[in-house]
Amino acid sequence: MKAVTLFDTAIASTNLGDQIIMDAASSHIRELYQDAFIYSVVSHEWLGSKSRGLVKQSDCSLTCGTNMLSSRMWFKPLWKLTPLDAFRNLNVTLMGAGWYQFQSKPDIYTRFLLNNVLSKHSIHSVRDGYTQSMLQTAGISNVLNTGCPTLWRLSTQHCEQIPQTKSSYVITTLNTYIENRQLDGRLLKTLHQHYDKVYFWIQTATDYDYARSLDANLIYLPPSLQGLDELLDADIGLDYVGNRLHAGIRAMQKMRRTIILEVDNRAKEMGSDFDLPTVERNNFDQLETMITGDFSTRLQLPYDAINQWKAQWQH
Numbered sequence: 001m002k003a004v005t006l007f008d009t010a011i012a013s014t015n016l017g018d019q020i021i022m023d024a025a026s027s028h029i030r031e032l033y034q035d036a037f038i039y040s041v042v043s044h045e046w047l048g049s050k051s052r053g054l055v056k057q058s059d060c061s062l063t064c065g066t067n068m069l070s071s072r073m074w075f076k077p078l079w080k081l082t083p084l085d086a087f088r089n090l091n092v093t094l095m096g097a098g099w100y101q102f103q104s105k106p107d108i109y110t111r112f113l114l115n116n117v118l119s120k121h122s123i124h125s126v127r128d129g130y131t132q133s134m135l136q137t138a139g140i141s142n143v144l145n146t147g148c149p150t151l152w153r154l155s156t157q158h159c160e161q162i163p164q165t166k167s168s169y170v171i172t173t174l175n176t177y178i179e180n181r182q183l184d185g186r187l188l189k190t191l192h193q194h195y196d197k198v199y200f201w202i203q204t205a206t207d208y209d210y211a212r213s214l215d216a217n218l219i220y221l222p223p224s225l226q227g228l229d230e231l232l233d234a235d236i237g238l239d240y241v242g243n244r245l246h247a248g249i250r251a252m253q254k255m256r257r258t259i260i261l262e263v264d265n266r267a268k269e270m271g272s273d274f275d276l277p278t279v280e281r282n283n284f285d286q287l288e289t290m291i292t293g294d295f296s297t298r299l300q301l302p303y304d305a306i307n308q309w310k311a312q313w314q315h
Helices: 017-032 049-057 083-087 108-117 129-137 181-194 206-214 225-232 245-253 265-274 284-292 303-314
Strands: 003-008 037-042 060-064 092-095 124-126 143-145 169-172 197-200 238-242 257-262 278-280
Touching (some): 003 049, 017 037, 017 245, 037 049, 083 108, 124 129, 124 303, 169 181, 181 206, 181 284, 238 245, 238 284, 245 257, 257 265, 257 284, 265 278, 278 284
Parallel strands (some): 003 060, 092 124, 124 143, 169 238, 238 257
């Protein structure tokens, strides 16, 4: 019987957005491998002997989503790999993986590590064109830009069911990795001006105190994916306007009108590649135009690339 090992980015993660990514990635893997054992190993900690054994005995190993890659894999990498892992024939395939921020070209160690850890025979899937170009710079050309797996079910038919006009209530988020008190405070003030209620989802533990320091009139959701889903599933008029990318994608999965503020390379690159409803963080004129006006959610997803990546596992 076949076995698949997932490098699970939601394990030992303080960011609930990783749960959104793994929820989508796991659902696609279950469809592709309906009769396989699916194992999970941690990506945020160094591989132990048990995890390495699972990787080696699996028919394929996948690392899923988030900022798994960087130009300096020696210095505080999110994906915890050691130099010895380059010699362990891990043969890992990327699934919607992304590059950490805008960086210079990959250094010598990173090129060495990635060329030996990543599969040379399977096709890798990355979340945006920037990540694809950085891997190509590192000498890895068997790469397709598929977008993040969280987008793969946002078909034209799905997006046509997303409302085009403003709702009465809104969910928002703030990114405390890249704080800007002036812009974030203005965002919250803008939302109060246009919505009757402003709900706040706590995606990381530091978000709560930061949001309270800016605004005393937010309605806080429980700090869990279930807490977010319960409100998104509620029978009320509800938009999402915030600067957490995957909270916004979750809202679109739940057919909610969504505006994502670009705070780093993820939303900017994916917005550009796939026509996500994004706006620059400091462009409040455009933000208010989008909030008050009508717009259709029409993503341009690379289905040929997605299907090509999936097809390799069907053989």
